[in-house]
Amino acid sequence: MLKKLLSSFALALHTVRTRLFHTLLSILGIVIGVGALVTVLSLIDGMEKFAKEQITTTTSLKAVMIETNTYKRVNDVMLKKQEYGYLNYDRFKKFSDAMAIPATGYIEFRKNSEVLLADSSRVGAGVVGVNTIHPAMVKLKAGRLFTTKELAAKTPVAFVNHAFAKQISGKDSAQNVLGQTIPYHNKALKVIGVLKPVPRERPEVYLPVSLLAEDELKADPPRVVFEVDEVEQVQAFKKDAELWLRTNVARDSTDFKVITNEGRVEQAAKGFLLFRVIMGLIVGISVIVGGIGVMNVLLISVTERTVEIGVRKAMGAKKRDILMQFLAESVTVSLFGSFLGLVLGVLATLGIVLIIKALTDVPFQAAYTLDTFLVITIVAIVIGIVFGTYPAMRAAKLNPVEAIRRE
Template identity: 50%
Template sequence: MLKNIFIAFVLALENIRTHFFHTVLSVLGIVIGVTALVAILSLIDGMQKYAFEQINKVQSVKSIVIRTDRYKWVDNIRIKKDSLIYLTHSDFLNLKTRLTLPATCYFYAQHAGEITFKETNQEMGSGITGASASFPDYVKLAHGRLFTEAEVRQATDVVLINYFLASKLANATPIDQLLGKKMLYRDRELTIAGVMAKDEAEEAARIIIPITLFSLKDYEESPPQCIIESAKVENVLALRSQVENWLKATFQANASEFVVGTDDNRLKQIARDFLLFKVIMSMIVGISIVVGGVGVMNVLLISVTERTVEIGIRKAMGAKRRDILLQFLSESVTISAFGSSLGLVLGILSTFAIVPIIKAFVPVPFEASYTWNTLIIIAVIALFIGIVFGTYPAMRASRLDPVEAIRRE
């Protein structure tokens, strides 16, 4: 069977070589259609890539937030729960090891309380954030250092203070002299390790301490949140699935006590928009490809007429109906593949001319993108056109009576 298919394709190539210009003109519709399709798909893929690159700069779109659900619904009434289940720092570290895609993880809880600067016994109200040793980009230092993962694990008494608080405590002295000084929070003596950079929008004192310094009561009052920031926006949904599976494995029946939030609606909408655009444009261009398929059918019908005697002789010498059918279907697929391949090359070359024109009108760092999906689509089109538009001529050739065919000479 494989030998017969190989022979059929060899004969098809020979027939194309013999009628080369006739074949090229007949498949011009396929060439033009595939060229346009490749160019459009490549440009749309490039647009999608550019869009995702821009979205990657928006942190909220790449973030997954895991938080304790503080409320429950009873008879359509939202009621605050009596007790809460929450993530601990150990849970956070365990979750980080289970993520298989690149991501940055943050873990924090927020409270408010009073602090005392030991140097002057000055008391102040302050926002208090307990955090892991990984910090978002907006936490920048003016002086000192951040605390380390080892210090968080060991619940070391260190603290970072914001610039607003530092300016209040330092008075007329240089702010960097606060490093190493002590402050009290709930009878814990904390050493100032760093002063955060100045933020003009801040109008209140704020400190950051290792989250392990919080008590279980603190966790109950204000359960910690975990933020997972994906390195790539396209990995957000996969990471969310990993988080949900981890919650089910770790908390089992209590996994529903947590809310996993993402901005995936925006991601899904973008993906749907680009898919819709691709489908509509492909259907419009598909008209040219159908015209090209008709050209393939025309070539084969002419070929059947011209080769009537040859078909009759082959059948008289023992060629079966399926052999003739296979021969002409092979020619149809080969011609279609030839036109599609030529269109693929021309489509890729055309994008090199189109992209500079687009950049001349819209100054953005946009490039065409060539994916395997485009190549697979072109291969399917070639096979589809070859079979659909080659079936009738092939069946017509296979039905010729050998005696009548030879008699036409």
């Protein structure tokens, strides 16, 4: 069987070579269709890769975020809950200690507030209650951050960002603001540090989250962020976190949302998959037109080789031998056209990428994946079989006596 199959493909290659120019003209449709398909798929793969890189550079895939849901849905109307579970500093410590999977976590309370200064002036600022500050933000210009000991002892200290320091004492703000006090809810917070300036920052004051009253925390529940050591541990940590919160803190099952950034990557992947399918179907129309060209080549071939088919059948060739020969020829022609289309698609993609880079500052690159090449190969084989079946069956059904008499 394998020997007959190889013989059929060898004969098909010989036929393509002897009628090369006619074959090239007839498969022009499939060349253009496959070229367009390669271009679209490689550009979409490049866009997906670029999107994933952007997501992973702006957020950590190892992060697990926990937020309190203070609303409930009743008859499709969102209503504020009267009672709900939330995390304060003590619960956060118990939560962190209870997690079996190692992770670094912090609790963060944010609220916009008006701060009254010693000279009776007022400054609008973001008040941020934390147990620690994210390492990416720790860029001190002067002073220091509060310690774990000060956090546990509820020491009234704070550090501020450069924008807040500038509001207090002008341009030369860092050293001048150290040691000053900031009144906040009957507490006099001593400024112990100033952060380095960052672009487009707004005034912010950072104080130990343990200083905040329960009514403040309940009104604006803090957010908790953990970062596990390995991406593979994210889902297991999420399940453990949901179980602990449901068992120890939550009033009902809707009190907490445990969010991971994997969901953003999955959403992007789904969007690109949908785009890939839609564009593939649109481009597939030209591939079908190319398949009709393949059928045309084979029908002409059957007509021109009627006598040859008759002689072969008279010499003992069976229907399946003739059928296999023409199907092999069809698949060969399709693969040949797809290969030319693949080359055309790669060249077109390289040209498009150069145009994109010339017009934008985006570091975009097309991506050539194994899936794309597998799709092209499968498309070529399917086209060869689908559009070659009718001409092959027509050739196989020829009566040998009638075929020879047409000479």
